[in-house]
Amino acid sequence: MTGWRIRRAGAEDVAALLAADVFDEPADTGFIVAFLGSPGAPDPRNILLLAEIEGRAVGFASATVLDHPDKASQLFLQELGVNEEARRQGIGRALIAAIRDEGRKRGCTVTWVLTEADNVAARAAYAAAGGQETTGVVMVEWTEDGA
Numbered sequence: 001m002t003g004w005r006i007r008r009a010g011a012e013d014v015a016a017l018l019a020a021d022v023f024d025e026p027a028d029t030g031f032i033v034a035f036l037g038s039p040g041a042p043d044p045r046n047i048l049l050l051a052e053i054e055g056r057a058v059g060f061a062s063a064t065v066l067d068h069p070d071k072a073s074q075l076f077l078q079e080l081g082v083n084e085e086a087r088r089q090g091i092g093r094a095l096i097a098a099i100r101d102e103g104r105k106r107g108c109t110v111t112w113v114l115t116e117a118d119n120v121a122a123r124a125a126y127a128a129a130g131g132q133e134t135t136g137v138v139m140v141e142w143t144e145d146g147a
Contacts, residue, residue, distance in 0.1 A: 004091055007050055008050075009048040009050050011033065011037050011038050011041075013050075014032050017048075019057075024079075044106075047102045058083045058091065059082035061077065061098070063078055063099050063102070063103065072107065074109065074111070076112060077099060077111055092125040093125065
């Protein structure tokens, strides 16, 4: 028995997500609905998994299916987070495995993630889950005015 479980969050989980302390910033109802959809009308492209201990969220993984006109669908792992007190239990690896499985169910042939070069914990988690680092890639970012 691991003492924790992973489950897919849905639009009906707004209250639980607002109470969760696993995100970088406090969750926002509008952002949750934009990501997950609404009850009865879920967004099929976005995936949010929660790791829970006794019903309390201690970790999460979020991802989005990306479609292209010239290649198979890919899964972009947006974020992975596990609270400090829940680390070193295999939760991060389990979240990665589960979200990759969700991607495969949707036809994704590749899963990828970006992280900061100095984020040792994230890089170790991705490597432990079998991820291979890609070299020679540069991320370009724009900040949109008014957003």
